[in-house]
Amino acid sequence: MGLLGDTLSGLSPDQEHLWITAAVAGSILWVGYGIFLAVYRLYLHPLAKFPGPKLAALTQWYEVYYEIVQGGGGQFTFEIKRMHEKYGPIVRINPNELHIDDPDYYDVIYANGKAYDKPVFFQYRFNMPHATFSTADADSHRIRRAAIAPFFSKNKVRDQNRLIQNVVDRISYRLATEWSGTARVIDLMEMWGCMTSDVITELVFARPKHFVESAGLKSEFSNSLSDMVYTTHYMTHFGWLLTVMNALPNWFVKIAAPPFRSVIEFREEMERQIADILAGRNTEAKTASHPTVFHEILSSSLPAEELSLNRLQNEAMSLVGAGDHTTKWAFTVGSFHIIANPDIQKKLKDELTAAIPDPDNIIPWSELEKLPYLSAVVSEALRTSFGVVQRLPRINRFAAWKYGDYEIPPGVPVGMDQYHMHTNPDIFPEPNTxxxxxxxxxxTGPDGIKPLSTYMTAFGKGTRMCTGLNMAYAELFIGLATIFRRHEFLLFETDRSDVDFAVDMVSPHPKWGSKGVRALVK
Structure with a gap:
């Protein structure tokens, strides 16, 4: 008879009638609400006048489909590009958000000195809602950023030149003694991941992982960070997963939900490190040649509630994650193109040889950044690796933005992204080259006045610009100069598809199934 029949069979006629009436009324209300919501979003919503697909305006599931299902996930950025091609420079990409593809409008949304919020919707996607990077409210963000920004100033980063050089030298020594002249293949992303993870953990905790000494130059720590981003879209769109995951014992989540294992292990590692600092057990910092980020945070003017274990653990996750993945990807993309293009490799090697006659004595970053071709290679590596590729929406709470004939109401999230900026053919002719x-x-840019660097947005812009950009630049200059002054490579079973952006996991990823950028050391 079925569940409904079984349910009704024990009821009196009056109770049965009441139950059926309630069920019908509930269904009518549900359908009515759906119709009302559809009419509101399509015709009455403040964003109803903006162009874009009707289905995207109707439901968030449009975005979810491209983020999680289509092509294995991570395809919404490409769908946004298709929207712009069809509807123009401003489009409604979901019921409540706009996206703009106009390079000259970037400085409006990401303006210096403007306190714009981020959508709360994005605050929890990395399970670190209290990190500076994730902070939605502009005022709270300003307070938190002020405590860490001085550590990453250009002068402070220059003081870490020896630390960075030491890490790269150890990689170079291993290439020369274990790989050079052999048939042994090196995974360049793994190699650069060893460098970036060792540098950032030394700076943040004074406890480097020494992955540059690991077998095969493989950083499990760096790899776990890369694995973690594959859960991003699930955590963004299904926030209840985080609530459940955080409520369950860590050991259970690791067994029951293997994709989240790396998230849990990373969180545990960061919690241990911060707990040791708060309890005074981090003795390494006392003898380190430099202050650590968190010892400086603890001596800052942040209020007590900003110095809790949970808050600082979130900050650690953000700093270490950002300091590792995007930088190693820029290294990897740049290295591939240097090796794949003999003309580029020769020009770079000639410039480095002239500037660094003795390869065992690499000049400091302050001198390396004066080398024009090396600087151009670094800029192009950043342009083609993008930084992050997902949109970075901002909210102007207090005033309307104007775009052409459109007035964007206060409180509406409006985003742009590095992918659209860096592949705009009007700014960068032959953008895929x-x-x-x-x-x-x-x-200069198309107007012949603005410097081309105006359109370099790998680190974002404005008050939420990446705090660690100077550290990334220092690593890129020192790392590329050292390795390509001393070594030459041949690609091994690797092509453009192993570095071309194909999957958006907030950070760019190549095609599914890529085996990485692999090479032989001459």
């Missing part, structure tokens, strides 16, 4: 020469000779 790795071309360092585009950065030589003080180039």
């Amino acid at each position: 790795f071309k360092p020469e585009r950065w030589l000779g003080n180039p």
